Amino acid sequence: MPSAAEIEQLLEAVKDPEIPVISIRELGVLREVSVNNGEVEVTITPTYSGCPAMDFMRLEVERTLKQAGIGNFQVKQVLSPAWTTDWINEEGRRKLLEFGIAPPPHSADIRTLKGEAPPIACPQCGSTDTALVSHFGSTACKALYKCNACKEPFDLFKCH
Amino acid sequence: MNQQEALFRFALRMGDNALVLGHRISEWCGHAPALEEDIAQTNIALDLIGQARNYLTYAGEVEGKGRKEDDLAYLRDSREYINALITEQPKGDFAHTIVRSFLWDAFHRPLLNALANSSDERLKGIAEKAVKEVAYHLRHSSEWLIRFGDGTEESHRRAQTALDELWRFTGELFEADEAEQILAKEGVIPPLESLKAEWNATVDRVLAEATLKRPSEGWMASGGKKGVHTEHLSLMLAEMQTLQRSYPGVEW
Numbered sequence: 001m002p003s004a005a006e007i008e009q010l011l012e013a014v015k016d017p018e019i020p021v022i023s024i025r026e027l028g029v030l031r032e033v034s035v036n037n038g039e040v041e042v043t044i045t046p047t048y049s050g051c052p053a054m055d056f057m058r059l060e061v062e063r064t065l066k067q068a069g070i071g072n073f074q075v076k077q078v079l080s081p082a083w084t085t086d087w088i089n090e091e092g093r094r095k096l097l098e099f100g101i102a103p104p105p106h107s108a109d110i111r112t113l114k115g116e117a118p119p120i121a122c123p124q125c126g127s128t129d130t131a132l133v134s135h136f137g138s139t140a141c142k143a144l145y146k147c148n149a150c151k152e153p154f155d156l157f158k159c160h
Numbered sequence: 161m162n163q164q165e166a167l168f169r170f171a172l173r174m175g176d177n178a179l180v181l182g183h184r185i186s187e188w189c190g191h192a193p194a195l196e197e198d199i200a201q202t203n204i205a206l207d208l209i210g211q212a213r214n215y216l217t218y219a220g221e222v223e224g225k226g227r228k229e230d231d232l233a234y235l236r237d238s239r240e241y242i243n244a245l246i247t248e249q250p251k252g253d254f255a256h257t258i259v260r261s262f263l264w265d266a267f268h269r270p271l272l273n274a275l276a277n278s279s280d281e282r283l284k285g286i287a288e289k290a291v292k293e294v295a296y297h298l299r300h301s302s303e304w305l306i307r308f309g310d311g312t313e314e315s316h317r318r319a320q321t322a323l324d325e326l327w328r329f330t331g332e333l334f335e336a337d338e339a340e341q342i343l344a345k346e347g348v349i350p351p352l353e354s355l356k357a358e359w360n361a362t363v364d365r366v367l368a369e370a371t372l373k374r375p376s377e378g379w380m381a382s383g384g385k386k387g388v389h390t391e392h393l394s395l396m397l398a399e400m401q402t403l404q405r406s407y408p409g410v411e412w
Binding site for chain 2: 046048049050051052078079080081082083133134135136137138140144158160
């Protein structure tokens with residue numbers, strides 16, 4: 001029987017289907033793996049109430065466990081405490097940037113909480129001369145920006 | 161009515177409100193005035209329908225009769241839906257949609273803020289998640305309303321017309337039924353009238369900036385929360401439920 005840490009490593013293979021460079025662990029969707037008396041329990045949490053990728057990620061977790069020969073498991077979905085973009089780890093933030101998505105501002109940034117726009121750097125050229133096009137982007141978790149310097153549009157993983 | 165029955169009814173209502181409004185907003189998919197707005201409205205609809213799933217699943221569990229989210233969403237007639245009337249009104253023109261969303265969002269956010277401290281763990285969890293989504297909804301509808309009201313003569317006229325037409329559905333939001341009175345007494349939900357001050361403040365602030373006139377109080381429509389609806393809900397449900405009614409038990 002693999003340990004909880006080994007299973008967590010195994011689940012590194014499960015990616016966000018909409019941002020396939022980032023794993024559910026890096027995204028903070030994977031909350032906990034525990035092994036009790038031979039039963040594996042994996043706890044996941046949705047990023048948004050209506051995140052359409054959630055069912056897919058659950059299926060991928062189940063498939064990955066089965067492929068590793070683990071049959072006795074349970075995938076539990078919890079809502080509380082609510083997922084926040086602060087749970088995306090540094091590795092995840094770096095990968096988002098490389099993928100062309102500006103990582104989210106930290107929610108503790110008071111400007112974010114007040115609804116003011118903190119400066120967002122363009123993931124292509126690094127300029128902070130950028131402008132919000134829409135609070136709602138290609139998926140529930142993203143906002144649409146454009147860069148005034150290199151003229152490229154880009155997604156921002158929005159603060160939540 | 162015992163507390164469990166009250167909780168079932170409240171979770172069901174929260175689910176119905178989110179589902180009906182989410183469906184109405186989703187009607188803009190492919191029809192919104194600009195591409196970015198099409199994406200925004202469908203994202204908002206998706207948030208609401210996701211919230212509805214959480215509430216309806218919980219309602220089914222509290223009821224304890226084995227009904228799942230899909231049974232509650234697709235196999236109830238309009239008389240069994242207990243959403244507020246404002247959520248079921250047709251989408252109208254885009255000003256109408258924005259005004260309705262704004263009046264609802266300004267109520268929804270303080271409600272969820274309070275529910276995020278509920279003594280009921282499940283409601284608390286759903287609200288903690290949803291309140292962050294709804295903060296974006298309120299900001300979006302407020303920005304549009306200000307743009308319409310303080311925009312052209314035509315956009316101002318349309319926004320004011322929508323406001324005058326929809327105002328009569330706002331009173332019902334704060335009318336607590338028996339279930340809501342029981343739960344408020346137990347500290348599970350806030351007393352609905354306690355949300356009025358924040359709602360008033362938001363409405364007055366945004367309307368002032370939008371140069372729109374707050375309608376006088378006057379007669380208020382109600383009944384949706386008791387299952388007595390405007391004709392629009394039946395028509396909406398007929399469309400929304402047609403697949404499940406035609407092919408019982410079908411799964412996507």
